[in-house]
Amino acid sequence: MMWPFIFSCLIACTGKLVSTSCSLELSPPRVVVRFGDSFSANCTSSSDQTEGIGWESPYGGVDLTQGVSSLLFKIDSVPDWEMWSMCYMNYRDGDQCVKLLPVTVYKMPDSVSLKNLRTVEEGQQFAIQCDVVNVAPARNLSVLWHKGNKILSSQTFDESSPSPVSKSSVLTLTAHRGDDGAEIWCEAKLNLWPQEQGPPPVRSEAHTLTVLYPPTFTNDPNENLEMTVGSKISLNCTARGNPVPSYHWQFPNFTQVWYRSHDVNHPILTPSSEFPGVYTCTASNTQGTVTKYFIITEAPRDETIIAAIVRLLVAFGLLLFLACLVFTTHRGIFSCKKDDCLQGQPTSSVPV
Numbered sequence: 398m399m400w401p402f403i404f405s406c407l408i409a410c411t412g413k414l415v416s417t418s419c420s421l422e423l424s425p426p427r428v429v430v431r432f433g434d435s436f437s438a439n440c441t442s443s444s445d446q447t448e449g450i451g452w453e454s455p456y457g458g459v460d461l462t463q464g465v466s467s468l469l470f471k472i473d474s475v476p477d478w479e480m481w482s483m484c485y486m487n488y489r490d491g492d493q494c495v496k497l498l499p500v501t502v503y504k505m506p507d508s509v510s511l512k513n514l515r516t517v518e519e520g521q522q523f524a525i526q527c528d529v530v531n532v533a534p535a536r537n538l539s540v541l542w543h544k545g546n547k548i549l550s551s552q553t554f555d556e557s558s559p560s561p562v563s564k565s566s567v568l569t570l571t572a573h574r575g576d577d578g579a580e581i582w583c584e585a586k587l588n589l590w591p592q593e594q595g596p597p598p599v600r601s602e603a604h605t606l607t608v609l610y611p612p613t614f615t616n617d618p619n620e621n622l623e624m625t626v627g628s629k630i631s632l633n634c635t636a637r638g639n640p641v642p643s644y645h646w647q648f649p650n651f652t653q654v655w656y657r658s659h660d661v662n663h664p665i666l667t668p669s670s671e672f673p674g675v676y677t678c679t680a681s682n683t684q685g686t687v688t689k690y691f692i693i694t695e696a697p698r699d700e701t702i703i704a705a706i707v708r709l710l711v712a713f714g715l716l717l718f719l720a721c722l723v724f725t726t727h728r729g730i731f732s733c734k735k736d737d738c739l740q741g742q743p744t745s746s747v748p749v
């Protein structure tokens with residue numbers, strides 16, 4: 398470190414520490430410069446009792462210059478990670494005044510990259526690493542973790558070395574299904590003064606999170622449906638999951654045709670003809686299986702062909718019975734036995 402040297406020099410060379418009454422002004426008061434770049438600073442004195450102004454630096458100073466109120470110091474290419482310089486002024490009475498110019502030398506990282514990227518299961522804890530290679534000064538580095546448009550966390554580092562070092566930040570997360578498909582990345586930023594003149598942050602590539610989770614129905618878990626004549630029923634078994642679920646249907650037994658084609662791998666079933674009963678759909682992927690029941694009932698006013706035929710037969714029988722009653726009454730017989738009824742048929746009856 399140069400600081401002990403500077404301060405011992407200040408005392409040895411001047412016999413005085415920097416005093417508050419020192420009338421030197423530096424412009425800018427401190428310098429942030431990229432390694433290898435140039436910088437300059439202007440030292441101005443507001444006193445007229447001076448012998449002259451000079452600059453001291455391990456990389457070429459400026460000799461004591463008389464009869465000036467300001468003196469420029471310039472470095473064409475910053476050669477070291479630890480830079481300093483100071484402006485001094487000699488008073489006529491032999492006193493000396495010194496102002497230090499703090500110089501921060503920085504270097505943006507060679508690379509910022511993510512490591513430990515993998516597919517995770519819902520509920521699992523996992524860690525992603527961000528590697529920042531060759532950055533200086535690391536004590537001014539912060540690594541920010543982004544997920545989508547949110548900042549998850551930020552990390553800083555305790556590092557005294559002014560020369561480039563590599564740093565890693567590890568982010569630990571628990572996998573949620575909502576994070577499936579979300580983008581995550583890290584960003585290396587040097588917090589240097591002044592902020593707005595500092596270098597822009599460096600981002601890693603974005604990683605798209607893959608979270609595996611079991612299927613979940615997007616609609617009601619079970620559905621009751623009523624059949625109505627002439628309208629198509631659509632059974633919606635859509636489930637969300639990763640990997641994309643596959644579907645398996647089971648139908649009531651008497652619908653033999655569909656029963657054989659129960660391996661239709663589709664979330665929507667539109668039966669071509671409708672039978673009441675329980676239709677079962679299972680959605681499954683590597684993470685699990687869920688089952689949904691569709692209970693299909695007949696609408697009360699609904700009429701099947703069989704019911705219509707039965708009703709027709711009953712009506713016909715009733716008509717026959719009434720006709721028989723009419724014939725037997727005309728013949729004056731009040732009991733209607735089977736034989737009487739046969740005798741009462743139009744072909745064998747006596748016309749009135």
Ligand SMILES: *[C@@H]1O[C@H](CO)[C@@H](O)[C@H](O)[C@H]1NC(C)=O
Pocket residue numbers: 439440441467468469
């Ligand atoms: C240094 O500062 C003085 C006083 O502000 C100014 O007059 C002078 O032009 C400056 N020199 C340079 C090289 O900027």
Ligand SMILES: *[C@@H]1O[C@H](CO)[C@@H](O)[C@H](O)[C@H]1NC(C)=O
Pocket residue numbers: 429501536537588589590
């Ligand atoms: C670098 O960080 C240190 C402490 O974190 C801070 O005091 C200093 O001002 C920073 N340097 C610059 C140039 O901003």
Ligand SMILES: *[C@@H]1O[C@H](CO)[C@@H](O)[C@H](O)[C@H]1NC(C)=O
Pocket residue numbers: 615616631633634635665
């Ligand atoms: C099935 O349900 C899903 C989820 O509610 C919906 O997005 C989709 O449009 C439905 N499909 C049909 C054919 O109704």
Ligand SMILES: *[C@@H]1O[C@H](CO)[C@@H](O)[C@H](O)[C@H]1NC(C)=O
Pocket residue numbers: 650
């Ligand atoms: C439907 O078919 C399955 C398998 O063939 C059989 O186990 C079950 O008893 C049948 N159910 C009815 C109501 O016939």
